[in-house]
Amino acid sequence: MTSIEEVARQAGVSPSTVSRVARNQTNVSTVTRERVQRVITELKYIPNAVARGLKQARSGLIALLITDITSPFFTAVARGAEDAAREAGLSLLLGNSEEDSDLEAKYLRVIGERRVDGVILVPTNQAPNSLVRSLPPEIPIVLLDRSLPGFKADVVRCDTRTGTFVLGQHLLGLGHRRIAIVGGMPNIPTWPERVAGYQAALRESGVAAPPEFVIPGDYNRDGGTEAVRVLLAQGERPDAIIAANAQVALGVLDELVAAGCRVPEDVGVATIDDPFPPSAFVPRLTLVEQPGYGMGEAAVQLLVARLEPAGRAEPPREVVFEATLRIGTSCGETTIGHDDVMR
Amino acid sequence: MTSIEEVARQAGVSPSTVSRVARNQTNVSTVTRERVQRVITELKYIPNAVARGLKQARSGLIALLITDITSPFFTAVARGAEDAAREAGLSLLLGNSEEDSDLEAKYLRVIGERRVDGVILVPTNQAPNSLVRSLPPEIPIVLLDRSLPGFKADVVRCDTRTGTFVLGQHLLGLGHRRIAIVGGMPNIPTWPERVAGYQAALRESGVAAPPEFVIPGDYNRDGGTEAVRVLLAQGERPDAIIAANAQVALGVLDELVAAGCRVPEDVGVATIDDPFPPSAFVPRLTLVEQPGYGMGEAAVQLLVARLEPAGRAEPPREVVFEATLRIGTSCGETTIGHDDVMR
């Protein structure tokens, strides 16, 4: 692999001069610059960022660790983060923890050893310990989607409590009375938050929210199928189901269909997430949309602020985005098209 | 940031000894090991992989550059590659070029400067030049999904020519006769390949494949809407449309619905890709499925073989996967459920 020394030798200059040319610094005479440039091209010299990183103690690299790469929400987050990172002159290292704490720890370890300039993390659970153990304390962290009680860090999240509350009102307005909410992981704050919004909506209308209609599970497809199995095995069947996220909603739909239930005629289904793209499909999913792209951007911006010497010591900031109800047809809505943003 | 020297000083040993302990080497006495280990934990020492990488001239890092992170196919590829990389003790750096050559070049540049051990690339176009200019020649490349004529490298791809051929036969069997194919980029080999399969199927049945039914476009949602607009503006409306990938299919569906066409009653729609997850939605999309996960795994395996000194000089290998027809209901199929793999 061509090194800076080799270029220097070939061009008859010192490594410093090559370095100056390679980084487009001004204090080089035109004639030298051209000569060096020619040798660089000739030898296909590509600067070694590993060596540079060692010297400069910064990498120009940030990491984003998400928990589910197949989720439209986290995909949107990744796109937003990527664009913002590029804007800021940083590269983005993406990792996928699959909602697995061990895997998360491994990624954090690798990320930390590589001395990235910062980390955007969707934490898998409530144990900041592993986090602290895997990452050098100097590396700034921005938490995304989920805060970590007792852990001081910037947070970007979405107020899905209110979102779920509004969704609950919507379902009640459609006449649903036996509403279930399913599929979130109890040790991830977004689940109790959504349950709280759901309960508040029902309470406000004096509708019962029996505990057997609140079914936790994994934040994935199986979590949805499992929950529906439990629901259908119980005495009273719900007339609407809120899935904790898009993956869960798919599992819910799978299992309802398998059980011969029609959606929305027999059971309405709604979810909380960024929308899956399908549009012309019937029914269109009613959902509470989280602005993933914007959240990814915001996380990078918080991180960039932390990278400045001035931002180092600032107190942690929290950026909270609003969720938006997108009305589809999956809960028996008849007023199709009055909010057609799902396309 | 705690360095190895600092640990050594505190523990009263040499840096080498710390290094040995940190890497779990055997030739350290138990008592020393314990003492050093204690200091490591105390000082939260995390080895600097940048320095190690500089010394060892290998990073344990490979990069995967995909063109569309919202595509279910590439998402599956990423998951497969990630699992295989972890299996092989490598970390995966993920990048998203958005089908943009400039962005691709930038990523390759960053990746190359970081001296990753290898690159898995979904090339955006047919210009290997930029590729060669952005990446040190020593870094092995595996091309994924698309080969690059005239560029010698391992390739993992899927035979979508045959897949599209079989899909064509399926559509003909359903009685469709005015079949269009839309939305692929002419300078990406997967498009002509799919068109060829389509044409072969029609030819075999003596059905015309008029050029105005072959409409290229961008490999994204807009490509689909655009194509449908063109199709509908033309004289004769197709009775079935093959979308070049899942994103395009969504655009096609969008625009058909907007134009008041029912799917599948007025126009059938099929696509080529990994499946989007939605299942209970009606219609379910008929599609030719590419095994993204397996392809990602295979790409990493090829790369790993190249990393061995023995594999360096081996001639390029090509791994071709088969595509599978998954029958849904979006083309007017009545035999629902005889191939229900789309769930």
Next chain:
DNA sequence: GTGAAAGCGCTAACAA
């Protein structure tokens, strides 16, 4: 405008 020299943090070869 250019070069010499030191050093970032680590590991590998060698010596003790």
Next chain:
DNA sequence: TTGTTAGCGCTTTCAC
């Protein structure tokens, strides 16, 4: 079993 030394490829003073 442990330590010493050199050097990976670069940037950064500091001279000239």
